[in-house]
Amino acid sequence: MKKRTIVVLFLIIGLLLSGCTIFQNRQEKNPLSQDQKNTTEDEKKDKEKEITNTQPEETRKVTLYYKDSGGYIVPVVRTMPKVESIAKSALLALVDNAENRKDLKALGLQPVLPANTQIELAIKEDGLIRVNFSKEILNVESKVEEQNMVKAIVYSLTEFENIDKVQLLVDNKIRETLTYGTEIREPITRGNINSMNNTIEGEQAKLTLYMYNHPTDQYTYFVPITKNIPASAKNVETAIQELIETKGEIADLQLDIPEGTKLYGVDVESGIAYVHFSEHLLQITDKGKLSNLTKAIGLTLKEFGGIDGVNLVIDGENNNINSETVAVPTFANTY
Numbered sequence: 001m002k003k004r005t006i007v008v009l010f011l012i013i014g015l016l017l018s019g020c021t022i023f024q025n026r027q028e029k030n031p032l033s034q035d036q037k038n039t040t041e042d043e044k045k046d047k048e049k050e051i052t053n054t055q056p057e058e059t060r061k062v063t064l065y066y067k068d069s070g071g072y073i074v075p076v077v078r079t080m081p082k083v084e085s086i087a088k089s090a091l092l093a094l095v096d097n098a099e100n101r102k103d104l105k106a107l108g109l110q111p112v113l114p115a116n117t118q119i120e121l122a123i124k125e126d127g128l129i130r131v132n133f134s135k136e137i138l139n140v141e142s143k144v145e146e147q148n149m150v151k152a153i154v155y156s157l158t159e160f161e162n163i164d165k166v167q168l169l170v171d172n173k174i175r176e177t178l179t180y181g182t183e184i185r186e187p188i189t190r191g192n193i194n195s196m197n198n199t200i201e202g203e204q205a206k207l208t209l210y211m212y213n214h215p216t217d218q219y220t221y222f223v224p225i226t227k228n229i230p231a232s233a234k235n236v237e238t239a240i241q242e243l244i245e246t247k248g249e250i251a252d253l254q255l256d257i258p259e260g261t262k263l264y265g266v267d268v269e270s271g272i273a274y275v276h277f278s279e280h281l282l283q284i285t286d287k288g289k290l291s292n293l294t295k296a297i298g299l300t301l302k303e304f305g306g307i308d309g310v311n312l313v314i315d316g317e318n319n320n321i322n323s324e325t326v327a328v329p330t331f332a333n334t335y
Contacts (some may be wrong), residue, residue: 070252127164
């Protein structure tokens, strides 16, 4: 019995040693051995770093003003990297160069600042920002272009909450005027963008109307127009009536509303403006044109406050045309 027991023990020990050797050999061949596991984990971490590094930077939306072929200034909300000097980055996006022209090609818009313009700026107290431009800013082709350039600069900068007025300098000097006589000696505030410069007797008020254009057939942009009206007449109904009547007075911009269309009234209920039109509006069968008209009306009514949506009504019936309320957009143009 003892001899058999000793033999059995030797056999068991032999099998155990053999098993350890086999396991060791298998581990060396196993692609998930410890060393290879570490390598795999390192590669995984490297890939994670690579993915993280390719994520977009922190961004913010900025409203910039460009020009179109008709000489109008057009606001466009764009997403830009959030950098320390976001105001300077905004102005650099207005400079005429290959990159900016490429960005704006689909919209049919153009940069407003001459090529190679250099920019430095400093924010002062009381909402004033001083902007120093290089002499290239003097290289414009007409007075209208120069005036629009200044408006675009001022409007773009005063979109920032801490900026109310802009002082323009050229080569670190305060000038009386630019090349074509645009006055820049005093700080400039926003006002009268794309003004019709129409004359009104007595006390007047300013009304902002919106029309649109799509020169590239890829994008429709909306343009604010400033019109003078009697101060006593400024209300939501007058705004739409003026929009209709102004259609024929504005070149290079559109308003898809049939000739003879009459406005019967505007009712505002719970933030929704119900705009009552004559049956002429039924001639609009294209959904895109109807959408553009509704948006133009909404943007025009937006300045009165408290209006969140627009609903077009035909002769009091709400089922002949757009039966759904369209929300008034936060921005005129987003790209």
